[in-house]
Amino acid sequence: MEGGTLLQVQDLVLGCRGRPYPLVGRVSFRLRAGEIFGLVGESGCGKSLTGLACLALFPPGVKPLSGRVVFRDTDLLSLPEEKRRKFRGRHLGLIFQEPLNALNPVFTVGHQVEEVLHLHRGLSGETARQETVRLFSEAGLPDPELRLRNYPHELSGGMRQRVMIAMALAGDPDLLVADEPTTALDVTVQAQILELFLELRTRRGLSILFISHDLAVIREVADRVAVMYAGEIVEEAPRDELFSSPLHPYTRALLAAFPRLGTRKLEVLPGQVPPPGTWPRGCRFAPRCPEKISLCVEKHPELKEIRPHHRVRCLRV
Amino acid sequence: MTVLELREVSKSYRLRGFLRQGPELQVLAGVSLSLKRHEILGLVGESGCGKSTLARLALALEKPDRGEFLFLGRPYWRLPRRERRGLRPRLQAVFQDPAASLNPRMRIGDLISEPLRLQGASREEARNRTLEMMKMVGLPEEALSRFPHQLSGGQRQRVALARALITHPEVVVLDEPTSALDVSVQAQILNLLLDLQRRFGVSYIFISHDLPVVLYLAHRVAVMYLGEIVEMAPAADLEKPGLHPYTELLLASIPGERRKRPVIGEPPSLLQRPRGCVFHPRCPEARPICQREKPPLRRVSPEHFLACHRR
Known part of the structure; x- marks a missing residue:
């Protein structure tokens, strides 16, 4: 698991046109080659914007205010858009929650994957077709030759997500950003797709930035996990350590509120995640924190390495 | 005592085709279940298993093609319309997305009191009961004159719960009530559901795709697959071996x-x-x-x- 750094996000701050406050504030983490890095948090915590920024993609109006996103030796944010696009095509892949929105309904799924192969790897004709079949079977689509001629609406949700994965793999990427890739799927199908991500990592040595609101899903796939709250990472640790000995009060509260098999009592964390623009001056979790002291309200804590590979943003830890 | 019972109910829908009728889709194939007083019955299954159709039948929103729907021991669809109307308020529902099920142009106070007003309660009584309900579900009094879009998802679900319980129904059918909520808010609503169930002595049919959530809440669980119940057991039994594959x-x-x-x-x-x-x-x-x-x-x-x- 101890690969070299593939992607480094440094002090990334994202803002939005017309709003005087940041949406994501000073996020830093590194992703190693061949690892699955889980980014988990509740809605509005900034995890999806952070994930997109790793591909130098920004929704309309959103822009980086400072920070760097370095892939190997290249700072993606300093590249002009044309070069970014080429770079993405060759090194990066993106998978969303809802493949139906990402696939073009009027073309066959085979055609859409062949198009990507043509654009980014210069393949065409029979070569492209064969490579598409290979990618489909790698993504676990049953009868891959027959699938070439299917339109997106003819496939089930699970099969569409497999097509999306095949398409993301078409450029032979080193890094996949998967944003809630199984949230819209049934549990038994979700289990199969999660298995597929683990296989792809092993087989291809892919790095995956896996974004989810679902702690159980993150626990299933991730090697390391970062928990986000109100636009910043509050805790980051190897998977087993995060789930067995969480240190940040928010991580602990989140785990205690999450129903698992055999849960007898869910502990309730009162209140809700503050939206951007309403973040408190001190620790952003302080208003809801059962363990806060007066200093927490005044001083914004830094993300500190408490143990090897375990970083926590809390004054009390 | 059984408050609600479905006996061998089936339901099919005819798909619409181009120029001619499409094929028939059998969504429920001879399903039986009963709900006891004060019980929480969980219904789990994946998409297309028929759990939401079953909810619509249990809410008397739809009539089964075959089979019987018994509510408080009476054959609902064979009763005269006036009697059916009298039974309706005693069956209430909470859906996944309160943003879609709450009228966006009504104020929270009116939304919660509406079912009571329809039963002919006075303005004074409706207002008092509404305030009492808001307190019970954990809504601040200021929310009274707000509109649904001014509340968070969790608060809107609290409104839906208050509205469902204000008439003291026998049964509340909850269809994926926490699926759209964040983890910390989901825990708040799940614990509130347990608390309200005890206070009101109401029975729930709780529908979800999320098995840990169902097992946390339900006394008994029915597992559905392709329009049939394949297993029904006390929640504690699902931790034992010998279950349906x-x-x-x-x-x-x-x-x-x-x-x-x-x-x-x-x-x-x-x-x-x-x-x-x-x-x-x-x-x-x-x-x-x-x-x-x-x-x-x-x-x-x-x-x-x-x-x-x-x-």
């Missing part, structure tokens, strides 16, 4: 538990209902008999029913 598959599919899972294929379409046991094409233990004969839902212990040739 589909229930085992659902349990093994829960992420993060590091279980060994024999996952085979995806749920088939309702248009191609398998013969014999509906689960046999995906079942790791299927035998020839499973393709030929449909296993009956039989009793394996006093409160545990399952439909499987192999158990």
Whole structure:
């Protein structure tokens, strides 16, 4: 698991046109080659914007205010858009929650994957077709030759997500950003797709930035996990350590509120995640924190390495 | 005492085709279940298993094609319309997305008191009861004059709950009530549901795709697959061996538990209902008999029913 750094996000701050406050504030983490890095948090915590920024993609109006996103030796944010696009095509892949929105309904799924192969790897004709079949079977689509001629609406949700994965793999990427890739799927199908991500990592040595609101899903796939709250990472640790000995009060509260098999009592964390623009001056979790002291309200804590590979943003830890 | 019962209910929908009628989709195939007073019955299954259609039948929003719907011991659809109307308020619903089920142009106070006003309560009484309900579900009094879009998702679900319970119904059907909520808000609503159930002595049918959530809340669980109930058992029994292979598959599919899972294929379409046991094409233990004969839902212990040739 101890690969070299593939992607480094440094002090990334994202803002939005017309709003005087940041949406994501000073996020830093590194992703190693061949690892699955889980980014988990509740809605509005900034995890999806952070994930997109790793591909130098920004929704309309959103822009980086400072920070760097370095892939190997290249700072993606300093590249002009044309070069970014080429770079993405060759090194990066993106998978969303809802493949139906990402696939073009009027073309066959085979055609859409062949198009990507043509654009980014210069393949065409029979070569492209064969490579598409290979990618489909790698993504676990049953009868891959027959699938070439299917339109997106003819496939089930699970099969569409497999097509999306095949398409993301078409450029032979080193890094996949998967944003809630199984949230819209049934549990038994979700289990199969999660298995597929683990296989792809092993087989291809892919790095995956896996974004989810679902702690159980993150626990299933991730090697390391970062928990986000109100636009910043509050805790980051190897998977087993995060789930067995969480240190940040928010991580602990989140785990205690999450129903698992055999849960007898869910502990309730009162209140809700503050939206951007309403973040408190001190620790952003302080208003809801059962363990806060007066200093927490005044001083914004830094993300500190408490143990090897375990970083926590809390004054009390 | 049984408050609500579905006996062998079936429901089909005709799909609309181009220029001619499309094929018939059997969404429910002879489903029976009963709900006891003060009970929380969980209903789990994947998309297309018929759980939401079952909810609509249990809410008397739709009439079954075959079978009987009994509410408070009376055959609902055979009652005169006036009596049916009298029973309606005693059945209430809470859906997944309160943003869609609450009228966006009504104020929270009016939304919560409406069911009571429809029963002819005075303005004064409705207002007092509304304030009382808001307190119970944890809404601040200021919310009274707000509109749904001014509240958070969790608060809107609290409004939906207050509105459902203000008439003191016998049964509340909850269809994925926490699926759209964040983890910390979900925990708040789940605990509130338990608290309200005890306070009001109401019965719930709680529908969800999320098995850990269902097991946390429900006393009894019914597992649905392709329009049939394949297993029904006390929640505690789902931790024991000897379950229906589909229930085992659902349990093994829960992420993060590091279980060994024999996952085979995806749920088939309702248009191609398998013969014999509906689960046999995906079942790791299927035998020839499973393709030929449909296993009956039989009793394996006093409160545990399952439909499987192999158990």
